[in-house]
Amino acid sequence: MQPLPRATPDHPTATRQESEGMEPGRRSFLRRLGGLTLAGAAGAIAPGLFSPEAQAAISSAPKRSLAFKSLHTGETLKATYWSNGRYDPHALVDIAHILRDWRADEVGNMDPALYDLLFALRRKLGTDQPFNIISGYRCPKTNAMLASKSDGVAKKSMHMEGKAIDIAVPGRKLTAVRNAALELKLGGVGLYSKSGFVHVDTGRVRQWGS
Numbered sequence: 001m002q003p004l005p006r007a008t009p010d011h012p013t014a015t016r017q018e019s020e021g022m023e024p025g026r027r028s029f030l031r032r033l034g035g036l037t038l039a040g041a042a043g044a045i046a047p048g049l050f051s052p053e054a055q056a057a058i059s060s061a062p063k064r065s066l067a068f069k070s071l072h073t074g075e076t077l078k079a080t081y082w083s084n085g086r087y088d089p090h091a092l093v094d095i096a097h098i099l100r101d102w103r104a105d106e107v108g109n110m111d112p113a114l115y116d117l118l119f120a121l122r123r124k125l126g127t128d129q130p131f132n133i134i135s136g137y138r139c140p141k142t143n144a145m146l147a148s149k150s151d152g153v154a155k156k157s158m159h160m161e162g163k164a165i166d167i168a169v170p171g172r173k174l175t176a177v178r179n180a181a182l183e184l185k186l187g188g189v190g191l192y193s194k195s196g197f198v199h200v201d202t203g204r205v206r207q208w209g210s
């Protein structure tokens, strides 16, 4: 048994169904997404970002799906965010929503490469279990609050850029998740055993934590 993350549900009022319609945060995210040339980003994996193994795992899949469970809100989501050679804007919105800053109820501008990172990690771990979300997007105010309380939170966290997520995977030890992420050379990997999660981000390859 992994220890429960210290951030287990402490926000009981925020349970929402995905079918409830779009909240203001989602609409503004859609607007921002509309400004992106999704076609330009579609399908391509940033060269040199991932290990050959990770690139092969990502490119060989006709569809890329992810499953999440937010430990703060209890929300769950399964989404096929890439199919027919492109990212699905609606799925990207749904994922950004479940990864939102629940304290501020703010949806971040997420980096789709983070989803490819998670997809490769999921394949590497050989699991269909949802990623338990301990922390996804953080607005600057939330991040500053957390950084003031903990040495483990960077003041210029990649969570603020939508490029980082703190996760646990049911049925997999944190060290196994950490090792899989390291082997894939996915970006930054931090192990937070005491808090019960692994941080991964799409920044340069580096590691820390215990």
Ligand SMILES: [Zn+2]
Residues within 6 Å of the ligand: 135, 159, 164, 165, 166, 199, 200
């Ligand atoms: Zn983190």
